Amino acid sequence: MADLSVEHVTKRYNGATAVDDVSFEARPGRILGLLGPNGAGKTSTIRMITHIIMPDAGRVTYDGARVGPTSQQRMGYLPEERGLYKKLKVGEQLRYLAELKGVDRHTADEKITHWLRRFEATGWADKKTDELSKGMQQKVQFIATLLHDPSLYIFDEPFSGLDPLNAQLLRDIILELRADGVTILFASHRMEQVEQLCDDICLMSQGRLVLEGPLQDVKSRFGRDTVVLEFEGDDAFLDRLEKEGRVSIHNRSTRRAEMRLQNGTPARRVLEDAMQHTSEIYHFEQVAPPLNEIFIDVVSEEQGADVARRSSRERDPVLPDAVGAS
Amino acid sequence: MQKIWTILRSEFWRRVRTTGFILSTLLAPVGFVAIMVAPSLLAAWAAGGGGSDAPTVVVADETDRLLPVLKKRAGADYQLEARPAGTPTDSLRSAVLDGEYDALLMLPQALLNGQGEARYYSTESTGFTDRFALGDLVEETVREVRLDQRGTPTEVRAIMEANVPVQMRRLTAEGAQGGGAILTALGFGLGFLTYFMVFIYGQFVMQGVIEEKATRVVEVVVSSVRPFQLLLGKVLGIGAMALVQVVLWSAFVLAGLAFAAPLTALFLDPADLDLPQGAEPEKMMEAAGVTLPTVPLELVVWFVLFFLGGYLLYSSLFAAAGSAVEQQQDAQSLVFPITIPLLIPIVFAQFVIESPGSALAVGLSQVPFFSPILMPVRIAAGAASFSEIALAFTLLVASFLAMIWVSARIYRTGILMYGKKAGFAELWRWVRR
Incomplete structure (x- = not known):
């Protein structure tokens, strides 16, 4: 198994710089999360890795050689914008896509049978693709990335549009792939998914890499400035704390709140207030900030808080916590 | 590859x-053949009466000689009737308008001297095929009657009616080729x-x-x-x-x-x-x-x-x-x-x-x-x-x-x-x- 290495890569479109001198590495047996708001340059970066477009400067190598037709055969790519041939039957569709990756018919058919069974979709091979529901088509497309046993996977928002059960199945398979020692690149907006799956992260903003490293290192860099509180009773004290500028609450429901401490407020100040005003406290914990908050912090510095908040919420799917729930 | x-x-x-x-x-x-063939088939069908009866034409023959020949040549294509004796042309026209006849054909005396023109009145405008067929019919009739008047021998008539085919062949190195x-x-x-x-x-x-x-x-x-x-x-x-x-x-x-x-x-x-x-x-x-x-x-x-x-x-x-x-x-x-x-x-x-x-x-x-x-x-x-x-x-x-x-x-x-x-x-x- 081999490393994917992106070295000082730059891409410009009509004078606008989409990717600006970006470098990072993805290693076998680990999942690298590629994060960033819209227009950060994620898709362009992925397209250079998949050899769909060429960098204007810098280079992308896989297993020591520049990416090209050979590396394409070893990559499984699930683009963010999904798509299949509507009129083809599922079996034909998968066989065609596998053959384009250099798999022979016989092997392709075996793999198709195997993976359709794994996805509880055995009877689908003879169905026309446009007769399938959107979620079913998602599964078919995911299977298409697996058929040629790639050693490098690139998943762009793989969970979007999947129900919790299927998202669970997908997550299991991705973790199995990691255990097999393949290299996985995982692009997403959904920070809780990234937190759950990724070993390393790269955060891009406006074409530049702004944060990079193993997930735990990145989080510890931001310290334990976040408080999680679960309680029963009146929550007006939270509004007061926020108004006084002592905390900023980023996640709040009737009995639970997650907040960042502001202006050097000690964590015990929150606890004292809570003890004074609520009827019961179930849980109090001081933790590192969630990735979403780090994302917003970092991107705010780059682009302003509005852009950051908007893009961190933008693509939250209808079914929340598809992965986190399990 | x-x-x-x-x-x-x-x-x-x-x-x-x-x-x-x-x-x-x-x-x-099939469609191509249909498009090529259908118009001519339909035209032929229309010319052959279009499924309707042969039109009844009243003929005002001032020569008194053309009508019998015309009848012989027309066969079943036209129902030709002589003008009831003494009926003025105006009444014949109104008879056509009233639908008593389909058309009126007027053959003036001068036709036999190679002058004048025949006139055909009908309430409908005439189709191309009808127009040519009728024209040929009258022309041939007048010609026949005039040739009769001069006592033209049969051999001369045969010469006049003879067709001369022209065969086009393309000359190539392999020889002449038709088509x-x-x-x-x-x-x-x-x-x-x-x-x-x-x-x-x-x-x-x-x-x-x-x-x-x-x-x-x-x-x-x-x-x-x-x-x-x-x-x-x-x-x-x-x-x-x-x-x-x-x-x-x-x-x-x-x-x-x-x-x-x-x-x-x-x-x-x-x-x-x-x-x-x-x-x-x-x-x-x-x-x-x-x-x-x-x-x-x-x-x-x-x-x-x-x-x-x-x-x-x-x-x-x-x-x-x-x-x-x-x-x-x-x-x-x-x-x-x-x-x-x-x-x-x-x-x-x-x-x-x-x-x-x-x-x-x-x-x-x-x-x-x-x-x-x-x-x-x-x-x-x-x-x-x-x-x-x-x-x-x-x-x-x-x-x-x-x-x-x-x-x-x-x-x-x-x-x-x-x-x-x-x-x-x-x-x-x-x-x-």
Whole structure:
């Protein structure tokens, strides 16, 4: 198994710089999360890795050689914008896509049978693709990335549009792939998914890499400035704390709140207030900030808080916590 | 190569097995024959009374000599009645208006002196066939009566009625060959077929490109193969389908010709051709002046080559146009400039048929965008030398190679470009990048 290495890569479109001198590495047996708001340059970066477009400067190598037709055969790519041939039957569709990756018919058919069974979709091979529901088509497309046993996977928002059960199945398979020692690149907006799956992260903003490293290192860099509180009773004290500028609450429901401490407020100040005003406290914990908050912090510095908040919420799917729930 | 072949095979099969393709392959010849034959059949039917009775015509014959001959010649086609004695012309006209008669035919005395004119009044305007039939009828009648008056001998009349057939034969190195007119018509037919097929199949290529882009499947495909391989595989796969259709149609036509002679013979009476009853169909066809030429192999080979060259040249342009848009409707402004060079040779085809050896025809048939349509016309007319054909074909292949290069550059950028409509300036930027 081999490393994917992106070295000082730059891409410009009509004078606008989409990717600006970006470098990072993805290693076998680990999942690298590629994060960033819209227009950060994620898709362009992925397209250079998949050899769909060429960098204007810098280079992308896989297993020591520049990416090209050979590396394409070893990559499984699930683009963010999904798509299949509507009129083809599922079996034909998968066989065609596998053959384009250099798999022979016989092997392709075996793999198709195997993976359709794994996805509880055995009877689908003879169905026309446009007769399938959107979620079913998602599964078919995911299977298409697996058929040629790639050693490098690139998943762009793989969970979007999947129900919790299927998202669970997908997550299991991705973790199995990691255990097999393949290299996985995982692009997403959904920070809780990234937190759950990724070993390393790269955060891009406006074409530049702004944060990079193993997930735990990145989080510890931001310290334990976040408080999680679960309680029963009146929550007006939270509004007061926020108004006084002592905390900023980023996640709040009737009995639970997650907040960042502001202006050097000690964590015990929150606890004292809570003890004074609520009827019961179930849980109090001081933790590192969630990735979403780090994302917003970092991107705010780059682009302003509005852009950051908007893009961190933008693509939250209808079914929340598809992965986190399990 | 392996990848291109995989794409070609998939693009070919997924289309060839559709009902649309099978039906159009089977029904197009039927439809074509129907379009060619139906008008003349209908006209013949209308001329033969159109299912209604022969019109009743009252004849005001001032000569008193024409009507009997006219009746004899008209047979059952017209119900001719003499004017009731003493009825003035005005009353006859009102009788026609009242529907008592279908028409009034007035034959003045002067006709017998070679002067004056016959007049035919009816409430309906007359169809072409009726007009000519009636004109011939009156003319022949007057001629016969006048010849009778002069006591013209039968031999002289036979001379006047004799037909002199002119047989056109084309002189080639292999000897004289008949059916030049049919070959020319075939050349025009082939040129038109090329135009038609390039247009239809170019649109198929464009639709395929647009569909791949609209469904976004293209991104997965180009992460496995180069865009150029995808473009070429698609163009060749759909081209193979066009070729299959043309080959099948040719087979139908050949089979049709094999049956054409005996079928035509069924409608001919050997006696009309001065042949004994029960004469062989081939003999009758020959006597009737209908000779089916043997289609020269040279024409077939060049037609296929020019057909493929033309298809490849135009379809790569259609593919480039398709890659620049996201839906069919947006493609029109880009398709327009492609269809113009496709239409020009059709406009000039008639001219090239009339004078296939003229400098203009030679020049036009060398232009790569025109040669796929015009060259078969000239080859069929026997007016193109080998060096002319070879030059035209070389130019065609060269421009195809240049065009597919340009198209591939537009294509590789276009298929990944969403959300903006690209104009020609934008396309040019993609080519230069």
